[in-house]
Amino acid sequence: MSRPSLPETRVKARPTTGVCPRCGVLRPEPFADRVWNLFFLAVQPGRHRSGMGDLVVHQVEKSLRGSGEQAARVLIVETSSTIEDEAARRFYEREGFDRNARVCKFCGPGADKIVSWKSLVPADT
Template sequence: MNSPEQKSIRAVEPDDIPALKRIIDATDMFPSEMLDDMIAGYFSTGGSEEIWLTYNDNGAKAVAYCRPEEMTDRTWNLLLIAVDPDRQGEGIGAALMSHIEDHLAAHGQRVLIVETSGTDALARTREFYRLCQYDQESRIRDFYADGDDKITFWKALQA
């Protein structure tokens, strides 16, 4: 297996949306029709601080989205990362995480957090963050629903 190439990571463009929706549907992240509202501000305001990336080698294979946390000093939150299920385990998600971390660190940002569910169904996701050297920082019990805790992971960014 070849490692994903950094040159395949680029900013999301409007033409990517149908492929990104397929990835979101395939990974059961959330209803993909929500993507239109989530990304609308990114396309309409050229100066948006949000980061929307895709891993695209002859068609989108992954998507990642992060934004600065309000009322913090250079803390960012990764709100979405999804890799086409047919391409999971190839290092694409790790390449996206590394790309985001490097970009944020190069721009003087301090911290990247990521939140996920504590359900058994997302155990693999939590292990992915640990493998990317994120520390589990908190657990808020029953946050999303009864029996569905919110787990927060944290990583200091190095310039």
């Protein structure tokens, strides 16, 4: 199995104003074949629905695709099944992620983990 050579990465996408009201943390999934996890994405509450989350996701995808298929094949995100995370789940769907797995009670009683994924390569190689 090919192992990603890139370390955990903190992403800060800056708008033209130079202010950084959003960020993300990206890391390779251990024991997985070229799978990366965007396990943290945050946008300041007053700036939700302004396109800033899009900037982070697009920067992450550009960076991973630029590293080549030998390093990155799939990008995953994880959310909970709670009503509080519904907006996040819709956001990732708009970004082209497909819901793929559900782990019951992972986040606590009545709160499942939802895993969504997106291919980074033209054909799943």
